[in-house]
Amino acid sequence: MKRYLLLCLIFVAGVAHAQLNLKVTKGVDNPTKIAVVPFTWAGGRLPEDLGKIVGNDLEFSGQFEAIAADRMLSFPRSETEVHYRDWKALGSEYLLIGSITQQADRYYASYELFDVVQQKRVFAKLTVDGTEAQLRDMAHHISDKVYETITGIRGIFSTKLIYVEAFTRPQKYRLMLSDIDGFRPRMLLETRFPLLSPVWSPNGQRVAYVSFEVDNKPSIYVQDIATGRRQQMTNFRGLNGAPAWSPDGQKLAMALSKDGNPEIYVMNVLTRQLTRITNHFAIDHEPTWSADGASIFFTSDRGGKPQIYEVNVASMQQERVTFDGDYNARPRVSPDGKSLVMLNKRPGTSYHIAAQDIKSGNLRILSETNLDESPTIAPNGAMLMYATRSGGKGVLAAVSLDARVKILQPPKQGDVREPAWSPFFK
Amino acid sequence: MLKNLIAAAIIIAAPVLQAQVRVVESSPQGLGSGVAQPGLPASAESDVYSQIRALQEEVAILRGLLEEQNHQLKQLKQLQLDNYMDLDRRISGGASAAATGHDELSKPIKSSASESNLALPDTASEADLYKAAYDLLNQKDFDGAVAAFKDHLNRFPSGNFASNSHYWLGKVAMLKKDYTQARTWFTELISNFPNAPKVPDAQLDLGKVYFLTGEKAKAKSLLTEVATGGSDAARLAQKFLTDNF
Numbered sequence: 001m002k003r004y005l006l007l008c009l010i011f012v013a014g015v016a017h018a019q020l021n022l023k024v025t026k027g028v029d030n031p032t033k034i035a036v037v038p039f040t041w042a043g044g045r046l047p048e049d050l051g052k053i054v055g056n057d058l059e060f061s062g063q064f065e066a067i068a069a070d071r072m073l074s075f076p077r078s079e080t081e082v083h084y085r086d087w088k089a090l091g092s093e094y095l096l097i098g099s100i101t102q103q104a105d106r107y108y109a110s111y112e113l114f115d116v117v118q119q120k121r122v123f124a125k126l127t128v129d130g131t132e133a134q135l136r137d138m139a140h141h142i143s144d145k146v147y148e149t150i151t152g153i154r155g156i157f158s159t160k161l162i163y164v165e166a167f168t169r170p171q172k173y174r175l176m177l178s179d180i181d182g183f184r185p186r187m188l189l190e191t192r193f194p195l196l197s198p199v200w201s202p203n204g205q206r207v208a209y210v211s212f213e214v215d216n217k218p219s220i221y222v223q224d225i226a227t228g229r230r231q232q233m234t235n236f237r238g239l240n241g242a243p244a245w246s247p248d249g250q251k252l253a254m255a256l257s258k259d260g261n262p263e264i265y266v267m268n269v270l271t272r273q274l275t276r277i278t279n280h281f282a283i284d285h286e287p288t289w290s291a292d293g294a295s296i297f298f299t300s301d302r303g304g305k306p307q308i309y310e311v312n313v314a315s316m317q318q319e320r321v322t323f324d325g326d327y328n329a330r331p332r333v334s335p336d337g338k339s340l341v342m343l344n345k346r347p348g349t350s351y352h353i354a355a356q357d358i359k360s361g362n363l364r365i366l367s368e369t370n371l372d373e374s375p376t377i378a379p380n381g382a383m384l385m386y387a388t389r390s391g392g393k394g395v396l397a398a399v400s401l402d403a404r405v406k407i408l409q410p411p412k413q414g415d416v417r418e419p420a421w422s423p424f425f426k
Numbered sequence: 427m428l429k430n431l432i433a434a435a436i437i438i439a440a441p442v443l444q445a446q447v448r449v450v451e452s453s454p455q456g457l458g459s460g461v462a463q464p465g466l467p468a469s470a471e472s473d474v475y476s477q478i479r480a481l482q483e484e485v486a487i488l489r490g491l492l493e494e495q496n497h498q499l500k501q502l503k504q505l506q507l508d509n510y511m512d513l514d515r516r517i518s519g520g521a522s523a524a525a526t527g528h529d530e531l532s533k534p535i536k537s538s539a540s541e542s543n544l545a546l547p548d549t550a551s552e553a554d555l556y557k558a559a560y561d562l563l564n565q566k567d568f569d570g571a572v573a574a575f576k577d578h579l580n581r582f583p584s585g586n587f588a589s590n591s592h593y594w595l596g597k598v599a600m601l602k603k604d605y606t607q608a609r610t611w612f613t614e615l616i617s618n619f620p621n622a623p624k625v626p627d628a629q630l631d632l633g634k635v636y637f638l639t640g641e642k643a644k645a646k647s648l649l650t651e652v653a654t655g656g657s658d659a660a661r662l663a664q665k666f667l668t669d670n671f
Contacts, residue, residue, distance in 0.1 A: 281482055282482075282486060301486065302486055302489060302490075303486060303487075303489045303490030303493050303494075304483070304486040304487040304489070304490040305490060307490075307493075320493045320497070323493075323494060323497045
């Protein structure tokens with residue numbers, strides 16, 4: 001029953017896709033100021049401005065403010081040319097300098113970070129290299145290094161985003177892959193029928209999603225991101241929805257209505273063997289695994305209103321976990337396993353993204369936008385992205401898990417929905 | 427459609443739901459036996475189906491209420507335990523402070539406390555008296571609290587809060603290391619108010635008094651008895667047993 005389809009359309013070159021271009025609408029009250037000096041480069045025009053990308057990356061975290069190049073008093077190329085008082089005068093707390101050289105078709109970017117307040121070098125010169133097509137990857141790598149050195153948290157600038165873009169007249173849906181800053185969008189799939197619920201496999205090599213392309217009925221597919229090769233995993237009667245990878249990547253939890261009404265099942269990806277997890281006349285939907293893979297969180301209206309329940313996969317014991325608000329759905333567990341992020345609605349309010357501390361049960365509303373949906377958490381657990389409405393369009397927004405940073409994407413041509421934040425890549 | 431028929435068959439086959447069976451029988455076609463047949467009239471069928479749906483909805487709402495009340499109960503229990511631990515900690519802290527600087531701490535408060543206590547009119551309700559005494563205890567005015575609790579007991583020897591006053595009098599005596607007094611108050615509580623909610627707590631503390639006065643065998647048997655219950659005191663007794671025996 002294994003069906004492999006090769007999607008040639010992925011490799012169609014020359015299709016220019018609109019970039020997402022996320023903008024910080026609210027950062028931390030007192031962001032760390034950093035000066036990223038334009039990287040020196042002896043050759044002609046480089047296709048990418050690495051220093052600028054690093055500055056944008058750090059600002060995208062909401063925790064940094066990059067000092068504009070036109071305000072800089074000097075452009076030091078090495079430690080001996082760094083005069084701390086120049087940078088102190090600008091209020092800068094950190095200084096990053098770098099240079100790019102080329103050998104054959106490879107580029108080498110060397111960079112050094114200085115602490116302006118303590119007037120010392122933070123780390124000795126580091127070098128990263130790549131091809132011309134990898135210049136942005138090199139910049140994101142530098143951003144990760146700087147971010148982790150200063151904040152102690154692993155950076156997410158080299159991670160990727162998968163999202164669904166929907167167009168009307170003619171109706172079409174695209175599964176898109178881009179850098180986390182929205183640049184370098186690449187189409188993974190285009191169909192005339194709805195695409196839903198993309199999720200990354202834990203190793204970041206595959207994506208599972210729901211497509212209506214066969215007879216306009218939902219089926220779950222697993223697609224290899226690099227090759228485009230894909231397999232249809234389910235084709236059951238009724239609902240085939242909400243795939244979720246187990247942390248070990250060997251199983252997919254999903255919602256199927258093949259036995260009557262929607263229930264949670266677990267499928268072994270290799271053997272296709274199905275295990276039924278829930279059995280209730282209410283709707284059980286939107287499964288997601290706990291961080292340790294021992295249990296599955298899911299949405300159920302068995303208590304009259306949609307709420308989130310947890311089922312232990314070994315004992316099948318079920319327990320309700322959300323009690324705040326009359327609507328809690330679409331759960332996602334933070335990488336440290338401590339927080340549950342979900343869609344929450346309290347009486348008389350709109351749908352917001354909320355985070356609940358799993359142990360204490362305390363719930364905090366994170367988003368200030370309305371009609372929010374589809375939260376997806378960054379692999380470092382510091383931030384999450386979700387879909388919302390702005391200017392009558394579906395757009396993406398991001399918020400830090402402490403709700404101090406808020407980012408909104410300006411409306412684009414198509415509706416953007418269902419973001420899925422990738423894991424860390426090795 | 428098939429689902430509806432199956433559902434109807436299940437309901438009709440179930441003897442408890444006689445009402446539904448009667449509805450089917452009274453239909454123009456008359457099904458007699460009450461067993462679902464392919465020719466079941468559409469109206470009866472949809473009637474049964476809608477009743478199942480209504481029941482399912484009702485069950486869901488009730489389940490939701492039950493889940494929420496269970497959750498609230500759990501929260502209240504936790505809150506109660508937290509409050510108890512907090513009070514216990516504050517009283518213990520106050521006692522050690524009183525032990526080190528007894529004169530400075532207790533004397534001035536004593537006079538003011540006695541005044542405030544006396545200020546309560548004779549017509550004051552039992553609850554008011556008890557609350558006033560309890561407030562003094564919370565302020566760590568132990569001497570004032572002892573006087574107020576005793577006053578409460580004098581006026582309402584078998585009042586609603588009499589068992590509580592016994593307990594706190596025992597507790598204060600215990601903190602002042604007057605174990606004979608403490609033993610008397612706890613024993614009186616247990617024998618005079620056997621159904622009072624404070625009994626497990628009194629037993630726990632009486633057990634501790636036994637332990638502190640060297641009667642370890644008595645302490646162990648009493649604490650073991652307390653530990654079998656499901657109360658907070660039972661958990662604390664269990665802990666005390668594991669820590670000390």
